Amino acid sequence: MEIGRYSMTRVAVAYIDGLADPKLVDEVMRRLQKIDIDGILESGYVEELIEDHPWSPFPQVMSTERPDTAAAGLLEGRVAMLVDGTPFALVVPASLFTVLQSAEDYYQRFWISTAIRWLRYFFFVISLLLPSAYVAILTYHQEMLPTTLLLSVAISREEVPFPALVEALLMEITFEALREAGVRLPKQVGTAVSIIGALVIGEAAVSAGLVSAPMVMVVSLTGIASFTIPRYHAGFAFRLLRFPIILLAGTLGLLGIMLGIIAIVVHMCTIRSFGVPYLTPLSPARGSMLKDVLVRAPWWMLNTRPQPVGQLNPHRQSDNQRPGPDTGGEQR
Amino acid sequence: MPYNGKITPVQMAFLLHPTIVATALLLVPAMTERHAGRDMWLSPLWALMAGFATLLTAWALHRRFPDDTPIEYSERLVGKTAGKIIGVLFIFFYWHGSGSLLREYGEFVSGTFLMETPTEVIMGGMLIIAAYAVRGGIEVLGRCAQIMVPVVVVLFMTLILLVSRNLDPYKLLPMLEFGILPSLKGSIVPQSWFSEIIAAAFLFPSLTDRSKGLRWGVITLLFVAVILSLTNLTVLMLFGELAGRLVYPVMSAARYIEIADFLEHLEAIVMAIWVFGTFIKIVVFYFLLVQCTARVIGLSDWRPIVLPVGLLILISGIWTAPNLQQLVHALGTSIVFELLLIQLGIPLLLLAVALIRGKKGAPATAK
Numbered sequence: 001m002e003i004g005r006y007s008m009t010r011v012a013v014a015y016i017d018g019l020a021d022p023k024l025v026d027e028v029m030r031r032l033q034k035i036d037i038d039g040i041l042e043s044g045y046v047e048e049l050i051e052d053h054p055w056s057p058f059p060q061v062m063s064t065e066r067p068d069t070a071a072a073g074l075l076e077g078r079v080a081m082l083v084d085g086t087p088f089a090l091v092v093p094a095s096l097f098t099v100l101q102s103a104e105d106y107y108q109r110f111w112i113s114t115a116i117r118w119l120r121y122f123f124f125v126i127s128l129l130l131p132s133a134y135v136a137i138l139t140y141h142q143e144m145l146p147t148t149l150l151l152s153v154a155i156s157r158e159e160v161p162f163p164a165l166v167e168a169l170l171m172e173i174t175f176e177a178l179r180e181a182g183v184r185l186p187k188q189v190g191t192a193v194s195i196i197g198a199l200v201i202g203e204a205a206v207s208a209g210l211v212s213a214p215m216v217m218v219v220s221l222t223g224i225a226s227f228t229i230p231r232y233h234a235g236f237a238f239r240l241l242r243f244p245i246i247l248l249a250g251t252l253g254l255l256g257i258m259l260g261i262i263a264i265v266v267h268m269c270t271i272r273s274f275g276v277p278y279l280t281p282l283s284p285a286r287g288s289m290l291k292d293v294l295v296r297a298p299w300w301m302l303n304t305r306p307q308p309v310g311q312l313n314p315h316r317q318s319d320n321q322r323p324g325p326d327t328g329g330e331q332r
Numbered sequence: 333m334p335y336n337g338k339i340t341p342v343q344m345a346f347l348l349h350p351t352i353v354a355t356a357l358l359l360v361p362a363m364t365e366r367h368a369g370r371d372m373w374l375s376p377l378w379a380l381m382a383g384f385a386t387l388l389t390a391w392a393l394h395r396r397f398p399d400d401t402p403i404e405y406s407e408r409l410v411g412k413t414a415g416k417i418i419g420v421l422f423i424f425f426y427w428h429g430s431g432s433l434l435r436e437y438g439e440f441v442s443g444t445f446l447m448e449t450p451t452e453v454i455m456g457g458m459l460i461i462a463a464y465a466v467r468g469g470i471e472v473l474g475r476c477a478q479i480m481v482p483v484v485v486v487l488f489m490t491l492i493l494l495v496s497r498n499l500d501p502y503k504l505l506p507m508l509e510f511g512i513l514p515s516l517k518g519s520i521v522p523q524s525w526f527s528e529i530i531a532a533a534f535l536f537p538s539l540t541d542r543s544k545g546l547r548w549g550v551i552t553l554l555f556v557a558v559i560l561s562l563t564n565l566t567v568l569m570l571f572g573e574l575a576g577r578l579v580y581p582v583m584s585a586a587r588y589i590e591i592a593d594f595l596e597h598l599e600a601i602v603m604a605i606w607v608f609g610t611f612i613k614i615v616v617f618y619f620l621l622v623q624c625t626a627r628v629i630g631l632s633d634w635r636p637i638v639l640p641v642g643l644l645i646l647i648s649g650i651w652t653a654p655n656l657q658q659l660v661h662a663l664g665t666s667i668v669f670e671l672l673l674i675q676l677g678i679p680l681l682l683l684a685v686a687l688i689r690g691k692k693g694a695p696a697t698a699k
Contacts, residue, residue, distance in 0.1 A: 140446070144600060252449065252457065254600050255441055258607045259457050262480075266465040269475035277475060284340060284475060 007039030010084040019077040043086040053271045057237040060273035062094035077310035093274035102230035113296040127225035132249035138164040140253030159209035165250030171219040341544040343474030345552045346481040354609030365575045368518025376560035378519035383526030383553040389679040390533035403627040419628035425674040430617035431648025439656040463642040480608045499569040524671035
């Protein structure tokens, strides 16, 4: 299919016949055909033009640069779109958990994958909430910190002229700027920027008494946490949402954070990606799918494709494949 | 006439559970203690009866009119005028209910966490988010509940577990010192809370699997009774008969937690339980209020009235009582009768009419 009046960009729609729901394929085709634009230079154009909820900050299309992730999506009954000139494949329908799972989860032993997955969920929450929790606790709920910790934080904040809210915003914005600067520059210069930024500015700002050392730690931890989200595009949404939550934390304390969380949850419950609710296996709950979300069950337990995407052909392998001395291996 | 959207019976249970428990957790233990004394932990179990009565009435009516909410079948049962009056009663009831609920939330937050923030701001912030959720319709509510309620339950259990070190079972003795009567008296307030299960009557028509509605309703009630009884037990074993003097016993219980010198002052957990739970409760009441209003007036689309109704709820929240003490007093006295009358009395009346007139709904369109 060619999209774009002038660019005539070639767009390929890939799916596996018999696995992908024909209705889904039709819907993808319909949405692609509706696009009327002078040029498509990158798959991001397509992404924005076929979304269900264009105002939402969350990506409702999974865009991946890894062939294996795209192939796994196809095997689950999803539909992929390839745009000429873009190294990303767009895979629909997406959900929050397709965004938080990475391909390696399925290549390692399931214990390790489960642990890593939990680590990732934890840091996902950290990346969203840590700075705001810090601001809220320091501004409104000092009594929640143990006394010794409170004292050491208070000592480090003694010379800082700003309230915690301003400090947090300042550092977060600086960090975002550093990251942005690093992305645009060639590799060698990029490293230099991060060294200047992280070491020089961070160290100097603390010793100059402009920001407190705990705040630098909080911000860098948040930064690291935000890079644990496997899909770069999804990471953006949460990095962006951090700022309103920091503001809420600075005005309403922990209550503000909770209101922020509720608002985000409500929003995620509202949106759908190609007819599939965004929080799918969790809510609406599908018990059989939770074993691939809360943990990563071993392969011999993952008999069914994720529902409702793979409902056309729900079984991806035969049952009872649990290996063991009596079911496989050398016969004596 | 469902609300363009379906929820699963499990989601209904998740919606109804906080509808009863959320506010019952904080204020009701103290109110129960005043009447029941040491037997307060029995009261929720007695109160369960009111819950079952309401649920069974709602279910019996639902079986007769499988596609209708109480607003519609009351019109069909007692005639147009009387039906409208009942509808208006429901509107005012849910208006007052959501208002006082919102006020309870506002008073709690401004009384324990944000002493200097005006209550209106706290209530308003919650309402804006609630309005957003309500506009999403019943499916969104169901999904939100399914995410939040498990979190709330886990947090609550954690809280009980952490407090358990300080519990003294001997404070329960002597059991039933003055016979069974005090615990029955104490159950009057929880009874009015349990009758809030009538919200199920509004949710039954939009279930994906209607046959399981009753089952999950019963499960909800039992679970609510267990949680409330557990709360009362904990509070009692912790404070003894002092519990009645505290405004928020559960909150005070959380202050007891101190583990490894690091986990102390976990009031934030209580606030999380409370805010998430109340959010679901407010959203359910708000949604029902919007639905009742739209149905009684006969609007074809209910979405445009979501925001105006929200504003009215805020006003009702400000008007409902001049301060917390009066609100608590009202909740323990006159509101009990209001709740029981509207939520149990009217459905029973409707059921009686239905039985006498032997009227069935239109040939059931249920599959």
